[in-house]
Amino acid sequence: xxxxxxxxxxxxxxxxxxxxxxxxxxxxxxxxxxRAEAGSSLKRxxxxxxxxxxxxxAVLAHRTAIWWSGVERAAAGARTPRERLLSxxxxxxxxxxxxxxxxxxxxxxFGELGATSPRVVAAVREQKESVRAYxxxxxxxxxxxxxVALQVDLLVEGAQTTAAITRDGGVAAQARRAAxxxxxxxxxxxxxxxxxxxxxx
Amino acid sequence: xxxxxxxxxxxxxxxxxxxxxxxxxxxxxxxxxxRAEAGSSLKRxxxxxxxxxxxxxAVLAHRTAIWWSGVERAAAGARTPRERLLSxxxxxxxxxxxxxxxxxxxxxxFGELGATSPRVVAAVREQKESVRAYxxxxxxxxxxxxxVALQVDLLVEGAQTTAAITRDGGVAAQARRAAxxxxxxxxxxxxxxxxxxxxxx
DNA sequence: CACCAACGAGAACGACCGTTCTCCACCGAT
DNA sequence: ATCGGTGGAGAACGGTCGTTCTCGTTGGTG
Numbered sequence: 178x179x180x181x182x183x184x185x186x187x188x189x190x191x192x193x194x195x196x197x198x199x200x201x202x203x204x205x206x207x208x209x210x211x212r213a214e215a216g217s218s219l220k221r222x223x224x225x226x227x228x229x230x231x232x233x234x235a236v237l238a239h240r241t242a243i244w245w246s247g248v249e250r251a252a253a254g255a256r257t258p259r260e261r262l263l264s265x266x267x268x269x270x271x272x273x274x275x276x277x278x279x280x281x282x283x284x285x286x287f288g289e290l291g292a293t294s295p296r297v298v299a300a301v302r303e304q305k306e307s308v309r310a311y312x313x314x315x316x317x318x319x320x321x322x323x324x325v326a327l328q329v330d331l332l333v334e335g336a337q338t339t340a341a342i343t344r345d346g347g348v349a350a351q352a353r354r355a356a357x358x359x360x361x362x363x364x365x366x367x368x369x370x371x372x373x374x375x376x377x378x
Numbered sequence: 379x380x381x382x383x384x385x386x387x388x389x390x391x392x393x394x395x396x397x398x399x400x401x402x403x404x405x406x407x408x409x410x411x412x413r414a415e416a417g418s419s420l421k422r423x424x425x426x427x428x429x430x431x432x433x434x435x436a437v438l439a440h441r442t443a444i445w446w447s448g449v450e451r452a453a454a455g456a457r458t459p460r461e462r463l464l465s466x467x468x469x470x471x472x473x474x475x476x477x478x479x480x481x482x483x484x485x486x487x488f489g490e491l492g493a494t495s496p497r498v499v500a501a502v503r504e505q506k507e508s509v510r511a512y513x514x515x516x517x518x519x520x521x522x523x524x525x526v527a528l529q530v531d532l533l534v535e536g537a538q539t540t541a542a543i544t545r546d547g548g549v550a551a552q553a554r555r556a557a558x559x560x561x562x563x564x565x566x567x568x569x570x571x572x573x574x575x576x577x578x579x
Numbered sequence: 580c581a582c583c584a585a586c587g588a589g590a591a592c593g594a595c596c597g598t599t600c601t602c603c604a605c606c607g608a609t
Numbered sequence: 610a611t612c613g614g615t616g617g618a619g620a621a622c623g624g625t626c627g628t629t630c631t632c633g634t635t636g637g638t639g
Contacts, residue, residue, distance in 0.1 A: 335536025
């Protein structure tokens with residue numbers, strides 16, 4: 178029963194809702210505001226998304242796609258797992274400097290709806306777990322222990338919340354340096370100084 | 379015109395609101411629920427707090443006090459700035475393992491109200507800035523550069539959001555190890571290996 | 580041209596929330 | 610004992626929100 182351009186309409190509504198939710202916070206955006214931003218009608222929206230919660234989950238999925246496309250773009254020039262790993266922070270750097278940067282949408286959603294919406298919690302957990310898996314994979318390819326992956330992931334998360342609250346543009350670069358130190362330190366402990374103390378700047 | 383037990387009443391209302399806000403999220407708690415939890419009356423509450431936003435700000439101040447008392451308790455046995463620094467993560471460890479741990483109240487509030495309440499934003503920023511200043515002071519006492527302080531702070535923030543989302547009890551210990559590595563690495567670069575590679579476990 | 584299904588605009592509905600107001604019971608002072 | 614004012618319980622008010630419904634229009638089909 179899906180109309181041909183239903184997927185396009187869904188995408189437009191999700192993008193509109195994403196803009197509003199991210200800037201104003203989910204609970205501060207009524208469905209009528211989504212309708213206006215999407216240039217659609219309430220009937221159409223509720224035909225495609227049974228409830229606001231479904232729309233929120235779809236928006237989070239959209240954010241996940243944005244995240245990975247940004248990560249991949251930043252990793253384009255990386256030639257080693259180590260460079261790929263550190264390029265995450267280059268992606269963050271560009272993102273943090275955007276005018277309307279307002280923190281990680283997943284963390285914000287978790288703070289706002291974590292207590293009331295298990296589906297939102299699941300979506301947030303899934304995203305964060307996939308990031309951790311990505312980092313873990315790259316760390317393993319460097320021959321390092323999983324502990325280092327968790328530590329680098331802490332820097333990724335900490336950079337996002339700190340950048341959101343302080344609005345300091347240098348946070349990502351600082352996190353990148355810290356990650357390089359952690360990787361180097363784990364490297365010398367693991368198998369002796371392969372490329373000792375290069376330290377990335 | 380302040381009645382003698384106004385301060386006690388304020389404290390009880392703030393504590394009640396804190397419990398509800400933290401567990402359910404601020405916007406999911408009506409003033410009537412606060413009234414019930416505090417065993418007070420709406421008139422009394424609105425006599426002491428002109429609006430819900432004022433109550434939220436007071437709750438955040440209360441959370442700040444809780445934070446610092448926890449940090450100081452954990453730092454009680456610390457004999458060096460370095461130990462004091464790392465004891466922050468011991469405090470976090472105990473906190474993360476509490477049953478009703480639901481992340482950092484400041485980060486959650488920022489995600490929920492950051493877009494609509496400048497006063498909440500200011501309170502959150504103030505708390506995070508004071509934590510950063512505390513870390514910076516201890517790092518300086520170790521003779522290390524301010525950059526290291528920012529990096530350790532990223533671990534503190536990252537540990538809080540990661541622990542909230544994953545509910546993994548080992549996050550604080552992992553962050554502590556990472557912080558020790560960062561301190562050691564900065565130490566050997568700054569003034570040669572004073573106590574090289576002790577590394578705290 | 581007549582008809583039916585789908586669609587948009589927006590009203591309507593029920594629930595909830597922040598804030599204020601009403602009313603009554605209580606309590607110390609005269 | 611009476612009175613004034615204080616505080617509590619809870620109704621009331623205005624607003625918003627998620628969701629559904631009505632209704633008029635349209636555009637394709639016989």
